[in-house]
Amino acid sequence: xxxxxxxxxxxxxxxxxxxxxxxxxxxxxxxxxxxxxxxxxxxxxxxxxxxxxxxxxxxxxxxxxxxxxxxxxxxxxxxxxxxxxxxxxxxxxxxxxxxxxxxxxxxxxxxxxxxxxxxxxxxxxxxxxxxxxxxxxxxxxxxxxxxxxxxxxxxxxxxxxxxxxxxxxxxxxxxxxxxxxxxxxxxxxxxxxxxxxxxxxxxxxxxxxxxxxxxxxxxxxxxxxxxxxxxxxxxxxxxxxxxxxxxxxxxxxxxxxxxxxxxxxxxxxxxxxxxxxxxxxxxxxxxx
Amino acid sequence: xxxxxxxxxxxxxxxxxxxxxxxxxxxxxxxxxxxxxxxxxxxxxxxxxxxxxxxxxxxxxxxxxxxxxxxxxxxxxxxxxxxxxxxxxxxxxxxxxxxxxxxxxxxxxxxxxxxxxxxxxxxxxxxxxxxxxxxxxxxxxxxxxxxxxxxxxxxxxxxxxxxxxxxxxxxxxxxxxxxxxxxxxxxxxxxxxxxxxxxxxxxxxxxxxxxxxxxxxxxxxxxxxxxxxxxxxxxxxxxxxxxxxxxxxxxxxxxxxxxxxxxxxxxxxxxxxxxxxxxxxxxxxxxxxxxxxxxxxxxxxxxxxxxxxxxxxxxxxxxxxxxxxxxxxxxxxxxxxxxxxxxxxxxxxxxxxxxxxxx
Numbered sequence: 001x002x003x004x005x006x007x008x009x010x011x012x013x014x015x016x017x018x019x020x021x022x023x024x025x026x027x028x029x030x031x032x033x034x035x036x037x038x039x040x041x042x043x044x045x046x047x048x049x050x051x052x053x054x055x056x057x058x059x060x061x062x063x064x065x066x067x068x069x070x071x072x073x074x075x076x077x078x079x080x081x082x083x084x085x086x087x088x089x090x091x092x093x094x095x096x097x098x099x100x101x102x103x104x105x106x107x108x109x110x111x112x113x114x115x116x117x118x119x120x121x122x123x124x125x126x127x128x129x130x131x132x133x134x135x136x137x138x139x140x141x142x143x144x145x146x147x148x149x150x151x152x153x154x155x156x157x158x159x160x161x162x163x164x165x166x167x168x169x170x171x172x173x174x175x176x177x178x179x180x181x182x183x184x185x186x187x188x189x190x191x192x193x194x195x196x197x198x199x200x201x202x203x204x205x206x207x208x209x210x211x212x213x214x215x216x217x218x219x220x221x222x223x224x225x226x227x228x229x230x231x232x233x234x235x236x237x238x239x240x241x242x243x244x245x246x247x248x249x250x251x252x253x254x255x256x257x258x259x260x261x262x263x264x265x266x267x268x269x270x271x272x273x274x275x276x277x278x279x280x281x282x283x284x285x286x287x288x
Numbered sequence: 289x290x291x292x293x294x295x296x297x298x299x300x301x302x303x304x305x306x307x308x309x310x311x312x313x314x315x316x317x318x319x320x321x322x323x324x325x326x327x328x329x330x331x332x333x334x335x336x337x338x339x340x341x342x343x344x345x346x347x348x349x350x351x352x353x354x355x356x357x358x359x360x361x362x363x364x365x366x367x368x369x370x371x372x373x374x375x376x377x378x379x380x381x382x383x384x385x386x387x388x389x390x391x392x393x394x395x396x397x398x399x400x401x402x403x404x405x406x407x408x409x410x411x412x413x414x415x416x417x418x419x420x421x422x423x424x425x426x427x428x429x430x431x432x433x434x435x436x437x438x439x440x441x442x443x444x445x446x447x448x449x450x451x452x453x454x455x456x457x458x459x460x461x462x463x464x465x466x467x468x469x470x471x472x473x474x475x476x477x478x479x480x481x482x483x484x485x486x487x488x489x490x491x492x493x494x495x496x497x498x499x500x501x502x503x504x505x506x507x508x509x510x511x512x513x514x515x516x517x518x519x520x521x522x523x524x525x526x527x528x529x530x531x532x533x534x535x536x537x538x539x540x541x542x543x544x545x546x547x548x549x550x551x552x553x554x555x556x557x558x559x560x561x562x563x564x565x566x567x568x569x570x571x572x573x574x575x576x577x578x579x580x581x582x583x584x585x586x587x588x589x590x591x592x593x594x595x596x597x598x599x600x601x602x603x604x605x606x607x608x609x610x611x612x613x614x615x616x617x618x619x620x621x622x623x624x625x626x627x628x629x630x631x632x633x634x635x636x637x638x639x640x641x642x643x644x645x646x647x
Binding site for chain 2: 179
């Protein structure tokens, strides 16, 4: 049964237990406890944390806000990234420099960039309102109004992650076969038809991959919100992960935030699976 | 439908070709008649795809002119050239059905919907794709997808020629045979000129009315399959056409005639020749192996027998260590090590001077 060859599985298994299994199971256990700043330790209070989650309007609102934010920002990133990739794809001269320039936002630390953006959007000192006032617009309450703050977070997200989309889509475009384009030219298809009938269908697998990766990443948005708006004004830009952070690491309601995390995790797994299936059906076809 | 003329047409991928070697396709003159089937045959990198791409307009030639029915089309873009092309890998519009795929070239040209319906129905019947018209094109097998690629060419009424760039490479062997026959059938029914690029000689021989053999960007010989087989213009064609290749036996000059110790076939020495190499070319199919008699032109010892079903290839060693191959159906009665008499008809032994057929 157990021979010496199974021994070689041990390092991998230990790593798995240490970094995935134990934290996950521990979180599950903690979520059934009332561990908080007054009373630390693992008691058992049944499912009352979960009942509280389902009654917590602030959490569900943050989840709605997060969905809206990630869907809008990822769509914009995809559209802009695809447009940029198409622009750089055929044009060779200076293309390499362009690619490096496009990648700078992605390579910088989100916290640092958020600090800079906060300065840029500052209502009285920031350059954006300064420039807008030259055209007689503003001052725009970028970070102090609910809509303004939401749009600001959106802009920073799009600015930071469009290059990632650009990179993935450009890699996809470069690897496309030549023959379909020759065939389309012979069939007499123009630029528009060629894009929708050849490029877009051929890019479907890459599109799905890029969208899913970005949706997963976007749903974890936390540092940008933390620095840029701290979830404010009020709760106008509070996302799920930021709310869980507030409950867990600011209020030290460890048990409750564990329950929040697990509910969030389950919702994410289910919704992203559904989205992936839907995208596949939309872009590739029903049967695959 | 059109007659296609290549007038001193050549192409170099370099901006400033220095010599012969810089040409992917050395200047060539060729005429392709309307409605016939042609094959461009040659090893990889011989320039056949370059020639095809020039005709379809995907590559602009650096030298010479291309004429369709006497009209210069050298600088006319692909879409206005009335050419259809089928590629090595089947190209389909994967999001469309078979019907939409076939209709696509007509839609791009703004043909009326009723006319499109009619043409698509006609072409689908021709290709036996009626039953699949409403299936998504991506669900079809490779050979059916290749038929769709072909159909997108046939559906257009203005097509002068259909260019086939190794279209059978990715098709299963049995389907390959069917598809090849289908291509010929379509050619006969529609009268559209077809130009097939291939490196498979049997494909070329069975498909084409006329074969153009190329090597290193240079036209070697152009003619019917029979001509290429019976009178190869040079040693390359003799080697490339036919399996096994033509036997080439070196000849020595002896008192005004050319002779070899291996066979008692002599050739008169061409008077005005300063060739360095004289060779006798004999097709393996033209060598008959018989019992030894005084009338034999030579004798040889069997070294190897390869079975190919009905035929067999017999390798023989003749006098002066000359090794030849013969194709015969009597190989089952032979055994390695025995000595056989060899008969060759004088007309089947061709003289080559420095690798070129003497005239």
